[in-house]
Every structure is written in structure tokens, then in C-alpha cells.
Amino acid sequence: MNTDNLEIFLVAPPGLEPVLADEARAAGFPTPTVSPGGVTTRGNWSEVWRANLTLRGATRVLVRLGEFRAFHMAQLDKRARKFPWGDVLRPDEPVRVEAVCKRSKIYHHKGAAQRVERAISETLGAPISKDAALVIKVRIDDNLVTISLDSSGESLHKRGHKTATGKAPMRENLAALFLRAAGFDGETPVLDPMCGSGTFLIEAAEMSAGILPGRDRSFAFEKLASFDARAFQNLKGSDAPGLPENVRFFGSDRNAGAIANSRKNAESAGVAAVCQFTEASISDIERPDTEPGLIIVNPPYGARIGNKKLLFALYGTMGKVFLERFKGWRVAIITSDGGLAKATGLPFLPPGPPIDHGGTKVKLYQTAPLR
Structure with missing residues (x-):
């Protein structure tokens, strides 16, 4: 896994993707590309932290970890076990998996999620928990399995300091x-x-x-193997x-x-x-x-x-x-x-x-x- 050139997907409120791309460009993120639902850029783990910490318009920050083909559950299981989970996840931090299946021979999303969870648990030792802050997102589209990680945790609109809201609040x-x-x-x-x-x-x-x-809140990426608390504190200033x-x-x-x-x-x-x-x-x-x-x-x-x-x-x-x-x-x-x-x-x-x-x-x- 090339961690110096990760594909980073900034989730945007639908309809405002170009505005988020403008914000990302102004913040120095390289070549933000607009697609339905968000903006794609690239960078290392430090850029993932920076996106969560500094971008006001993003809903969450997803990191694409890799992809492989799978045409049936046994193949999904085998290839998920070969995936380098230890490059990203820690064996002591709980994780959960969410799966979406579209136009694929593997069509049972809950079964697919369970296979990947079992692969992580049995190869890395990480506990599986439905309440885990760390979420692996599996998308199976036309038999291509894409593995992503939600680096944010709670939605980024939750700044960490709002204490009072009224009717129909604006995020x-x-x-x-x-x-x-x-x-x-x-x-x-x-x-x-x-x-x-x-x-x-x-x-x-x-x-x-x-x-x-993001100065007053925590993020899911703080529980990853790649996290460096001192470097992140320097980034916060x-x-x-x-x-x-x-x-x-x-x-x-x-x-x-x-x-x-x-x-x-x-x-x-x-x-x-x-x-x-x-x-x-x-x-x-x-x-x-x-x-x-x-x-x-x-x-x-x-x-x-x-x-x-x-x-x-x-x-x-x-x-x-x-x-x-x-x-x-x-x-x-x-x-x-x-x-x-x-x-x-x-x-x-x-x-x-x-x-x-x-x-x-x-x-x-x-x-x-x-x-």
C-alpha cells in the first residue's frame, strides 16, 4: 500500500461539491476533482489529518485503501485475508465493516461485511464491534471490491463546541x-x-x-496504526x-x-x-x-x-x-x-x-x- 499517495475522498453535501473543491484547492490540496457526492484529492496520512482538521465544508473524509476482484463469497474471504490490514489498523482497536453491493455476483451486503470482519479479526486480531469508531467501507460494484476507511468518525459538521440548538438547525x-x-x-x-x-x-x-x-474534537484516524500524536499536535499548532x-x-x-x-x-x-x-x-x-x-x-x-x-x-x-x-x-x-x-x-x-x-x-x- 502506497501511503504517500493515498486517494482521499472528501464527502460533500450533494449539489455543493464544486464549492468544497474550491475550498480544498484554496487550502492547498492537490488537483481536487469533483464527482457526485464529493471531491477526490491525493496525499499521505498527514493530508488525511489536515483535511479533517481544516476543511469546513466536508461531511467526512474517506481514504481508499485498495481494491480487488471477487466473484463469490469464498473469493472475497480469501482476498480479504491477504489484504494488508496491519498497515492501517491496530490489533487492539475495535473495528466494524459496512458493505454495499451493486451489479455484482456477491449481492448479500451483510454477508459480505461479515466475511471481511472475520478476515480482519482472524488475520490481525482486531476486535469487531458494532459500536466501533473505526469503520471500513466495502463497496462491491460490478464484482470490483473497493476497500475504504472512514477517517473522520462522527460527521465533521460536529465541531465539538456547539452546546445549544433550536428548531431545524443548519449544519x-x-x-x-x-x-x-x-x-x-x-x-x-x-x-x-x-x-x-x-x-x-x-x-x-x-x-x-x-x-x-476541527480543533475541539477527536477523529477516528487517531486510532490507526499510522497516527503520530506529536505530528498531529504540530499540525494543529x-x-x-x-x-x-x-x-x-x-x-x-x-x-x-x-x-x-x-x-x-x-x-x-x-x-x-x-x-x-x-x-x-x-x-x-x-x-x-x-x-x-x-x-x-x-x-x-x-x-x-x-x-x-x-x-x-x-x-x-x-x-x-x-x-x-x-x-x-x-x-x-x-x-x-x-x-x-x-x-x-x-x-x-x-x-x-x-x-x-x-x-x-x-x-x-x-x-x-x-x-
Whole structure:
């Protein structure tokens, strides 16, 4: 196994693969290639660690370990026993196997997973556990068996410091990708007038300060044979974050509980000093005393929360407020309903592709700077 040139697959929310590829390219990962469901790059184990630690938009990081042909269970068993598991796994760390079979003579995915688990257990000695943090993913497609490893463990949207959430929360990695898709570069102010638990603003503040998204959590790769704790600590670094000098990230919500949650989460993330949260309805929001920036909002859209018929007035008010009070600001709205977007009266550019958000297909609607 060539561990200096591993194939690394960055799992992305479907529809946002090109945005994750842009992030990976900007972070120095070589030749990110977009495919359905994610982005492929290459590197050694240190690059696997770095992808988990630094990429805001990835859902998880998979590592392709190898592949072989198998046309029946006995062949799968024999070749799985010859696979160099000891190059990757430790004999003292529990592991589990998940299998998917498509267009292959081996069609029983549970049986295939059990064969590979038994091969690992009997050749390496590693215990098999359904609760294991380490997951080997086996894909059998057209009789080609591809062995991959989930290096992340828990989904990467779990940053490790959010303590409070509200209804229909926006996942952190999705928020980061929407911010990037909306052109946020870390330099401009951001306002979210329906901030919920503060996810957009906390992600924007961390992006602005260069704070690593994975700094407060653990990863499955820490249990691998290749893991070097000292080298990983060096990769994390010990520099204090470079927060902006003044408040740049503004959140409001009519719900007092949401504002309390936002403040708590910003404090936990270490960015409370540059975030300001105010209890206010859409009609009462005020323009911050800063240069123009980005308004980003994930309002209710019927399929998720609320009755759609009652939402048209809300969207109309929102658009009116933005047009009257936020000249020079750009607006980005996430919604599943083009009619609701139109009800704002905002001069939207053509919307982005459909994105899955909690089982609902949404699109990002953006404006140029308001005039």
C-alpha cells in the first residue's frame, strides 16, 4: 500500500461539491476533482489529518485503501485475508465493516461485511464491534471490491463546541459552504436576521479569524496504526486565533431563546467578542455601523417550519427592509420555494443548484450589492 499517495475522498453535501473543491484547492490540496457526492484529492496520512482538521465544508473524509476482484463469497474471504490490514489498523482497536453491493455476483451486503470482519479479526486480531469508531467501507460494484476507511468518525459538521440548538438547525459544514458560495471571503461583515443558534455567524467569525473547525474534537484516524500524536499536535499548532478588532458578525432573532443559544454557542466557540446578538423581529432590524457586507438568512419555508401561506408576508417584509435599509449590502437567502424568494422583491441572480437540507431541496438565491 502506497501511503504517500493515498486517494482521499472528501464527502460533500450533494449539489455543493464544486464549492468544497474550491475550498480544498484554496487550502492547498492537490488537483481536487469533483464527482457526485464529493471531491477526490491525493496525499499521505498527514493530508488525511489536515483535511479533517481544516476543511469546513466536508461531511467526512474517506481514504481508499485498495481494491480487488471477487466473484463469490469464498473469493472475497480469501482476498480479504491477504489484504494488508496491519498497515492501517491496530490489533487492539475495535473495528466494524459496512458493505454495499451493486451489479455484482456477491449481492448479500451483510454477508459480505461479515466475511471481511472475520478476515480482519482472524488475520490481525482486531476486535469487531458494532459500536466501533473505526469503520471500513466495502463497496462491491460490478464484482470490483473497493476497500475504504472512514477517517473522520462522527460527521465533521460536529465541531465539538456547539452546546445549544433550536428548531431545524443548519449544519455547520453546510453553513460554511453556503457562506463560501455566497462569496464570503472573511473580510466583510455578516448579518443574519433569523440567526437561530448562530451557526452562520459563528462559522463566518471562525473563517475570518482562521480558527480550525476541527480543533475541539477527536477523529477516528487517531486510532490507526499510522497516527503520530506529536505530528498531529504540530499540525494543529498553538497560536491564538486572530480575531478581528471589532464586532463584524451580527445576529438577530425574534425568539429570546434563540438569542440565548447563539450567545452561548459563540462563547463556547471563542468568537463571542466579534459577534453581536439582538432580540428583534425582521421589521425592527437596523443596519450595523460598518461597511456594507453580506446578509445571509435561512428563513422558514413551509416544508420545514410554518405554514407557507403565512410566509409570503414575512418574505415581503424582509425584502422591503433589506432594500430600504441595506443599500450596498449583498443578500443570500436559502429557501425551497422560488415563489417565496420572488415575494421578497429582491433582484436575485439566477439561483444555485438544488441542495439537500434535512431532506428538503433548497437553493441559494443571491443578489449583487443592493442599489
